[in-house]
Amino acid sequence: MFVQVALALPLRRLFDYRLPETQACHPGCRVEVTFGRQKLIGLVVKIVEQSAYPADKIKPIHQVLDEAPIYSQQMLKTLAWLQQYYLCPPGEVYVNLLPKKLKNGAPTQLLAEPIWQVVDGAKPPAGRAYKQQALFHLLKKLGPTAQSLLKEDGFSLAQINQLADKQLIEQNSDFLKNKQVEIQPSEFELTSEQQQVIDNIQANENFAVHLVQGVTGSGKTEVYMRLMAEALAQNKQVLILVPEIGLTPQTLQRFQQRFHCQMSVLHSELNDSERHNAWLKAWLGISRIIIGTRSAVMVPAAELGLIVLDEEHDASYKQQDGLRYNARDVAIKRAADQNCPIVLGSATPSLESLANAKAGKFNWLHLTKRATAKLPPKPQLLDIKHQPLQVGLAFGVVELIEKHLAAGQQVLVFLNRRGYSPALICHECGWVAECPRCDKHLTYHRNTQLVNCHHCGYYARPPAQCAECGSSQIVDWGIGTEQLEEWMQQRFPEANPVRIDRDSVRRKGELENKLNAIQAGEHKLLIGTQMLAKGHHFPQLTLTVIVNLDNALYSTDFRAAEKMAQLLVQVAGRAGRAEKTGQVVVQTHFPNHNYLNTLIEKGYTELAQLLLKEREDSQLPPYQYWCILRMEAQNQQVVEQVSQQVDSLFNQYICQHYQGVEVFANMPAPQEKRAGKYRQIIIFSAKQRSMLNAAMNQLTASLEQNDFAQKVRWLFDVDPLDLNG
Numbered sequence: 001m002f003v004q005v006a007l008a009l010p011l012r013r014l015f016d017y018r019l020p021e022t023q024a025c026h027p028g029c030r031v032e033v034t035f036g037r038q039k040l041i042g043l044v045v046k047i048v049e050q051s052a053y054p055a056d057k058i059k060p061i062h063q064v065l066d067e068a069p070i071y072s073q074q075m076l077k078t079l080a081w082l083q084q085y086y087l088c089p090p091g092e093v094y095v096n097l098l099p100k101k102l103k104n105g106a107p108t109q110l111l112a113e114p115i116w117q118v119v120d121g122a123k124p125p126a127g128r129a130y131k132q133q134a135l136f137h138l139l140k141k142l143g144p145t146a147q148s149l150l151k152e153d154g155f156s157l158a159q160i161n162q163l164a165d166k167q168l169i170e171q172n173s174d175f176l177k178n179k180q181v182e183i184q185p186s187e188f189e190l191t192s193e194q195q196q197v198i199d200n201i202q203a204n205e206n207f208a209v210h211l212v213q214g215v216t217g218s219g220k221t222e223v224y225m226r227l228m229a230e231a232l233a234q235n236k237q238v239l240i241l242v243p244e245i246g247l248t249p250q251t252l253q254r255f256q257q258r259f260h261c262q263m264s265v266l267h268s269e270l271n272d273s274e275r276h277n278a279w280l281k282a283w284l285g286i287s288r289i290i291i292g293t294r295s296a297v298m299v300p301a302a303e304l305g306l307i308v309l310d311e312e313h314d315a316s317y318k319q320q321d322g323l324r325y326n327a328r329d330v331a332i333k334r335a336a337d338q339n340c341p342i343v344l345g346s347a348t349p350s351l352e353s354l355a356n357a358k359a360g361k362f363n364w365l366h367l368t369k370r371a372t373a374k375l376p377p378k379p380q381l382l383d384i385k386h387q388p389l390q391v392g393l394a395f396g397v398v399e400l401i402e403k404h405l406a407a408g409q410q411v412l413v414f415l416n417r418r419g420y421s422p423a424l425i426c427h428e429c430g431w432v433a434e435c436p437r438c439d440k441h442l443t444y445h446r447n448t449q450l451v452n453c454h455h456c457g458y459y460a461r462p463p464a465q466c467a468e469c470g471s472s473q474i475v476d477w478g479i480g481t482e483q484l485e486e487w488m489q490q491r492f493p494e495a496n497p498v499r500i501d502r503d504s505v506r507r508k509g510e511l512e513n514k515l516n517a518i519q520a521g522e523h524k525l526l527i528g529t530q531m532l533a534k535g536h537h538f539p540q541l542t543l544t545v546i547v548n549l550d551n552a553l554y555s556t557d558f559r560a561a562e563k564m565a566q567l568l569v570q571v572a573g574r575a576g577r578a579e580k581t582g583q584v585v586v587q588t589h590f591p592n593h594n595y596l597n598t599l600i601e602k603g604y605t606e607l608a609q610l611l612l613k614e615r616e617d618s619q620l621p622p623y624q625y626w627c628i629l630r631m632e633a634q635n636q637q638v639v640e641q642v643s644q645q646v647d648s649l650f651n652q653y654i655c656q657h658y659q660g661v662e663v664f665a666n667m668p669a670p671q672e673k674r675a676g677k678y679r680q681i682i683i684f685s686a687k688q689r690s691m692l693n694a695a696m697n698q699l700t701a702s703l704e705q706n707d708f709a710q711k712v713r714w715l716f717d718v719d720p721l722d723l724n725g
């Protein structure tokens, strides 16, 4: 008997070893093996009776690390699919998805972690220790809570220890063994629409994909929580996927307040110990709720009974390096293998999901009203042609902002461009400062006094002189959020403007503090990028201004219009969420553009129909499946040559065996040079997914054997979302 082991190597194959005589070994167990002169840790994928290698050449397994498999049969099946579908080396899937400590051979044991609770009869701390007071009250509401979760809620170890020193909170070590869930009652009655959606989903316990399309503020989260409550009550585990946890800290607290139980929270900012524990608690069934960003989708949970994936259209579900999976598609596969329902929610579903809903593959459900009885405001288009602008804003818009502020309300100004200005140019000759590694404009950041490449991260001091003509008259060009903030501070100082973008909330806790201050009404004027668009609920906000989305109307990216519409609806949806009616103004040079008018007059679904029709007519996804072969090299000629060779290899030897699979395009990536490398892409397309996958598997095998392919770095991107990627 032999075992086939996946190792974390960039090779698309499993490795054969001899079964140990003394230790039991099953598929799904970790093993330590010798590979060349190294010792590596891998995962047993299969046990076979025969090996293609001579028996005497096959080395024995050095050590079996797990008595019982880490992955169940069913998870192994899902992992096998993942590897096959995304055309990647097995190690990428079987080994690299494990938390680092397990990958390095740590035992499957939880690391000790304090569980905190309020001391019986303790009173909140007095004085001005606001954070400590907030922590005390939260803990009182939640009951025993793991320390890591309190950190997720934005509290520091110092604050926890201070409360402990004052003997207001104490550790409770028994709680970890407790798998019970205590469900708090909801504050409100469901609307009839919410009830219908829930009844419909609960009518079927088995696998089904439910697409809940609900307008912004329609109470999707409440629907999720009711469904979760039901699953938890049946002793099932629940997996919740969200685009970015850090952006919406309120969401986590909402779940914590409703469900008192162990939770695993997984996202990219965990340290190794936190990830280890979160993963193991899910695996051991201690965590009844697993909530996380895309990487949480493959965390094992044997008793999984429901998957919820919020904001299903969000591009952050697609991983853009290594194993380039889309967590939405993987989640659907997991639900199918586990035979449990999956709920995809969004106000603006992706065209892929809408096509599936229209074809009857997804159960399409609607929430057409806001939970608070008012509809989201209808955006108004403001023609800015020939209009004088100040920091990109028309006079009328500035007056409107003034009016809303004067009424004591909050205003959101949305600009999707961070930094002070998107370019520095020479006033004399028009030279533009560019990234030396990408040939793209450098963005000027005044706060840091640096120019920064938003494509590769390169930064430098701003040039003092023009590189072409030597003039020292370097001026900034265009408007970014920093500049808008600066202007607003002068124009509306009493509104205490706040900027929210990736630069302004770099430090941990900063975003949370700013969001809390906004909730508390300390800032009346909010300036932000799409960070401010997602999921936030600001009751006092009545006006949203969208400075500019025109680029998307004439973009070369066929997804640009879809993304623009999703963003516009999300941003607009922040206004008028409480009693007062909201207003949304969109500045544009193209007030008669069909996309904008369809979106505003007829709604997102109508625009989506139109876009789907266009995609169908031009045979673009989702009417064709795509797989991109990405190649890059230091040398432009080399990468172009290789792509020609791959193209002919495919057309001469491969395509005739796979009906309908063809090269849709062979071209430089839209951003051809990035971080000093030249990039070329070949887009393969087919009407049938399985046919495309088979052809690509064949191509992969050929590329691995061909010397010419080794001259470039190549990889596959299945179902790409972005040609640049």
Ligand SMILES: Nc1ncnc2c1ncn2[C@@H]1O[C@H](COP(=O)(O)OP(=O)(O)OP(=O)(O)O)[C@@H](O)[C@H]1O
Binding pocket: 188, 189, 190, 191, 194, 214, 215, 216, 217, 218, 219, 220, 221, 222, 347, 371, 372, 534, 535, 536, 537, 573
């Ligand atoms: N049945 C209900 N009755 C009253 N209020 C409700 C009800 N359901 C939800 N709400 C409230 O309505 C507000 C919006 O709900 P929620 O945040 O779940 O909406 P959403 O659909 O997720 O919105 P978005 O897509 O904008 O994030 C919340 O404050 C929520 O507490």
Ligand SMILES: [Zn+2]
Binding pocket: 435, 436, 437, 438, 439, 440, 453, 454, 455, 456, 457, 458, 675
């Ligand atoms: Zn760059």
